[in-house]
Amino acid sequence: MSAIWTLVARDLRLAVRQGGAVGTALGFYMIVVALLPLGLGPDLNLLSRIAPGILWIALLLSALLSLGRVFESDFEDGTLDILALGPLPLELVAGAKAFAHWVSTGIPLALLAPVLGILLNLDLEIYPALVATMLAGTPAVSFIGAVGAALTLRARRGGLLVALLVLPLYVPTLVFGVAAIGSLLGPEGFLAPFLMLIAISLGAVVLAPFAAAAALRAQMQ
């Protein structure tokens, strides 16, 4: 157990020291959402209607930018080989690294969402629920993304390939994430889509490490 936390703590420390990837993801999120009102014009009703979709799609794209970091540097500098020789099965190594990605990127992105909601004229009252929705959905983003990152380790400039592989798998998260925020603005219930979102995240947390570990094994041969 202590080996997992040692690994998670190291990844978080590296994320803080390097800074670049997290900062890029947050900056990208801010810029994309800030540009949209400029492109769409000052129609406040339109903006608040499309705000949930924009916040989620921009979040997914920003998270994609930082996915390369999950395994790539460890693969390139040989750390992955040594991690594979540790007491943890590769599944737990992949899970720990995806968890560290969620803490270092998913949570900051989720917390940034309400700030960006202001730009989109989103009702202030729904902000707690908005953050809750983002926090419930982002584990799936990190864990499914880790599978894509592991699969494209050896592909040069794998960034675009990751997007092609992973974005379709984000569809359920996107659909229920938008539905959950949308339900706060309309008459539908919030709980059903929110619980679905949690279910998708939990499923991803359980299943994705196996897929990611299988991909890593193939890459390390």
Added chain:
Amino acid sequence: MQLVAENLVLKRGGRTIINGLSFQLGAGQALLLTGANGSGKTTLLRSVAGFLKPFTGELRADGLDDEQELGELCHYVGHLDGNKPHLTVMENAAFYAGYLGGLDASRAQVGLKKFALAELADIPAAYLSAGQKRRLALARLVATPRPIWLLDEPTVSLDTASVALLVDAVNAHLATGGIVVAATHLPLAFTMSTELNLDAQGKAA
């Protein structure tokens, strides 16, 4: 402790790299792998570590219990050092001691001392020279006790004093019943070592 390879056949990308190799290493024995570039030294080491499954044949360590994999008994120091440039020398060493062996930073200190890095402990690994980076990778061997050391050209970018430190560490490891498999182009003065020369067909020449 005994490391045994029987009729080992290793393939990469459909090409046979090692073709029917057998060897047996007992406690305190070292195997020096020699051979031309591309003769399969790295492939053999990576397969002992468990990164590459044998196509046919068997690799096993006697005295291994069912729960453990062979790789968990091994240290692997390859061409890539596995150091993080943004962490200090001590943080790098302490991470591996904690991750590989559940050991605290005092063990990492032992490893750093052995390879004359104790004075650089607080410097980010990014500022180390190539030889110092290699020594930091080798410090893992001493910090976390494991019976089998797999060394892939460990002397690359080391100066003569550092090579002596390495030979010293290896001999101390062998004296306590460890096993070492090292790929090398330099003659290394390990005690109790046998040489295995791989030819282009992936057989012992």
